[in-house]
Amino acid sequence: MEDPISNLTHESIFTAQSPAHMFQNATRFGIEGSQFMNVLGNMNIHHLAPPSAGKSLAAAGNALDVSRDVYTDSGSYCSQLLRRGRGFPLYVPGPQRNLPREYQRNGVAIGDVGRVTPEGIFDFFFNIYLDADDPINVDNVPEGFCPLKRYVSRDVVYLDFEPGNHVSTPSVQKRDLESSSGDLPGLNFTFDCNAPEGAVLALPHGSHLEKLENMEHMRRYAAKNAESWYKYINGERGRGLSNGALYLVTGFEKSQSWGMAAFQEVTTQTEFLLSFKPTAADRYRWTASGPATTKASGPIPIHGEPLNQTLFIHGLSISLGTGIWGRLFKSVEICQIVDSQLGRPSNQFLPYASQGFLSSWSLGFLGGGGKQGGKQCAGRSEDPNGVDIFHPSQVINNYLLAKFASVTVAMSHDDDWRDILRRMPSICCSKYAIST
Structure with missing residues (x-):
């Protein structure tokens, strides 16, 4: 090729x-x-x-x-965890059901071209490393598309975060972890929350990071093709992207299980508790004593299945002159x-x-x-x-x-x-x- x-x-x-x-x-x-x-x-x-x-x-x-001065749930969560240094947060970690099965199996990948929607979803268009007729691209690519030669594995950083990891704003403090009861693996979380706003991501089973370090070829390729990408996405795909909303993924962080919580405009001096614990239905559930918006992943996948729940993405934002x-x-x-x-x-x-x-x-x-x-x-x-x-x-x-x-x-x-x-x-x- x-x-x-x-x-x-x-x-x-x-x-x-x-x-x-x-x-x-x-x-x-x-x-x-x-x-x-x-x-x-x-x-x-x-x-x-x-x-x-x-x-x-x-x-x-x-x-x-x-x-x-009014934030959506996705805006509140994403903006607050943005500063924690783990990448750009997604409020909807799972791949969309309208995407090819091959894509849904693994979710976000290095080389994906897409956007982050106002709902915190990664909206996938195509992958620059795959042929146009690949089952993931399925010929949904710009006119004249020619894939970029794939990167080598030695240029990718791999990192695993241990079970019990979490990411939060300073207004959310974790208490000591407790072992979960019953047969469900993982850990129990309890957080002390303080006004006026905060957000937390709990990772009972940890997470996995992959990040491309050598991006020189990717940058040149994106510079050469950015115009055709915008023309295709805003034309044939009808997305109406604003200039700069086009995103090229260079890395991701995924997990088996997760819990998200965020709160805003809480009365000064207010303190409350958040807990994230497993239930008998092979999943985790939040309980809160204060005004927090919470979300949790579905049933824990079988061990060995590919990770497709993407919590953070890393990438290039591309704008045209x-x-x-x-x-x-x-x-x-x-x-x-x-x-x-x-x-x-x-x-x-x-x-x-x-x-x-x-x-x-x-x-x-x-x-x-x-x-x-x-x-x-x-x-x-x-x-x-x-x-x-x-x-x-x-x-x-x-x-x-x-x-x-x-x-x-x-x-x-x-x-x-x-x-x-x-x-x-x-x-x-x-x-x-x-x-x-």
Whole structure:
């Protein structure tokens, strides 16, 4: 099978160009350990050595109050666990029943192209590593689709979390675990919950993580095909994705059993208990002494069956340049979030995959405390109320497209914002305002 990016020579992909030349007109701007991609014509990836400590991207944009203060259950849960560093949370872990049986058997996989719906579902479209006529893709692929050569297993990190693991906000504290009674394996959980809001994911049987570390070929492939993907998904598949809502999976965390709970707007000083324990029907059940919304997995699967309950995903959020977006969909859906005093570079280069370049502006742009956070704009939403689950990568992509007007594709990975959000005192919001 021909590699669809094999015609790109090493010389055409990797070039040498100084940061000063690339950003000769930029002001109040710095980079830490970033990479730069030019996807106009030939694709060029520029690897830059980290500069001296203390240089970072300057604060950008003024805060905009979010117009809503009421969260859906999925928005409350996902936004609160977003900051815990395990990936992007899914509120509906199981695969949809309208997908092929082969897909339902294993659920989310590395290389899946999809979106996260307002309900917290991963909406699968196709996998970039499988042939068009594969039982999972079943010819539901863009025109001219050619799969990417599959990654090698040595580039994948595998990690198992022990039984009794949990992920929660600081407002939810676990008491000592207790062994379950009866024949059902697993553990009993009891949590102390404190106002005003919180969320927890309980994993009686632990979980399994797989994450692709070498994403270079995937990035180039996505840059080359992003336009055709959006055209297919918003056209033939009729999803009406906002710019940046397209997601390419690079990793996942799955489990046999799980329990989710979230609460919000609880009266100050209120404390209550949540317990998650097995029942006689081979499943777990929540009990709560306070106002929490809870969910639990179904019967525990037979040992040895594939895991298809996906709790967290890792991946690239992909946006098209405003010019291409406008040509395809006759609209421009990107907010101007950059300070007008910031200069624009003369070259068409786009930063992505940076571990540090967002740190200095994250508090002012992504957060700021509580439910009235920074400005987040991501184009139209399929939600008729104009709101959606907050995804930091879309915010980052919007910033990049507003700052670098000539680029054709912007990509950011969940790892780019993970550590920033973990350091923030509170998440900015579970939903964001929509620009039209």
